[in-house]
Amino acid sequence: MRALRPLRHREFRLLWAGLAVSLVGDGLWLVALAWQVIELDGGPLQLSLVTTAFSVGLIGCILVGGVVADRVSRRRVMLAADLVRLVVTVVVGLLALGGALELWQLAIGAFLVGSAEAFFVPAFTALVPQLLPEDELLAANGLEGVIRPLALQALGPGLGGLIVAAASPGDAMLANGASYAISVLCLWRMRPVPLPARAEEPAPADLPPTIEGAAVAAGTGGLGAALEEMREGWRYVRGQRWLWATLLFACIAILFLLGPIEVLLPFAVRDQTGGGADAYGLVLVLAVYGIGGAAGALLIASRRLPRRYLTVMLLAWGVGSAPVAAFGYLEVLWAMVVVSALVGVCDQVGQVIWGTLMQRRVPAELQGRVASLDWFVSLGLLPVSMALAGPAAELVGVTAVFVASGVACATVGLAVLFGLRLRQDELAHPLDVPATGAAARAS
Structure with a gap:
């Protein structure tokens, strides 16, 4: 079946499996977040503030995430983003289970999860065409289009509701953390994927996750260099x-x-x-x-x-x-x-x-x-x-x-x-x- 052809490729199979599991976790997180706000005696205003914190992190970092995805190994960017989401959701879940969680901590956690999402999304989008032939990209995007609504709107929220009803919102957040752990494992098992070659420069290797390696791969030149790379993207779109x-x-x-x-x-x-x-x-x-x-x-x-x-x-x-x-x-x-x-x-x-x-x-x-x-x-x-x-x-x-x-x-x-x-x-x-x-x- 044409729609399943991309799954023949090992690297895409691992990437897609990690995404599918983490999307279920994202749907679960939405339910856990709402019920956790309620448990903290919050109402619509408090829930709005927490979800706004997530949006601020996402919107505030998304352009920087695009620059990083074009300058640093995309696989490693996704690994780092999922590790951040894993740590944040586990910490928030443990605080909730221990009765020590406060609303401001939940808002900070939502902000960090949104910020990590801002780095994950452009890196994922740009990595897929490096793993597949061009004539299978439509099917690959179709597979994402199948799993995303089912996971975010059906399976994830349904599972989250069951966990909250049977245990607590804190347990649901820990389950979300487990979904990110599976995604990290899938990304870790993928082979290194070099960045595409730029004009007048060779393709950099999948550098080790050191400060020096990241600086070389990113071509760091401070804020000015990052802004110039953003402008390069704008010029191309125009x-x-x-x-x-x-x-x-x-x-x-x-x-x-x-x-x-x-x-x-x-x-x-x-x-x-x-x-x-x-x-x-x-x-x-x-x-x-x-x-x-x-x-x-x-x-x-x-x-x-x-x-x-x-x-x-x-x-x-x-x-x-x-x-x-x-x-x-x-x-x-x-x-x-x-x-x-x-x-x-x-x-x-x-x-x-x-x-x-x-x-x-x-x-x-x-x-x-x-x-x-x-x-x-x-x-x-x-x-x-x-x-x-x-x-x-x-x-x-x-x-x-x-x-x-x-x-x-x-x-x-x-x-x-x-x-x-x-x-x-x-x-x-x-x-x-x-x-x-x-x-x-x-x-």
């Missing part, structure tokens, strides 16, 4: 119309879409489907979204990369988000579930293609920085979207906000695709035939 146009669409889509789904969907489920089943209904709608996303990832991963890859991606994201408008009108739960599944399928189809384009059209030595810019742009407007959703619903109503969300995403997706001539761009840069060099390199 020079690639397909790249900045897609990021522009993502900014608008996140602004219009994610806030209404996260903030207003619970009220739509409660008020429009009625009764005391609103909590169950919300869980069902979100879980089916994740299942739909996994199905969409598997669907696209089982096929070749479409020749019209930008067209398929932007139609999946733009037109595929239009059904969100129906959330404002639907009065039966099963209809909301169907819409949620459909949007989930389309979202992951676009995500898998996007991840593949980042790995195939962006030069290998820039992939860490470009991936970090992608995350920075995406995460930067998420708090704004959350903040605006509630006031917008008060001003024009929940129905109008959902209609505006669906229509805006579809309109902007079509405008970017046709108005910025991305259809010509995809024909000028065909990816349906893999480059022999990448296949030979991976073999």
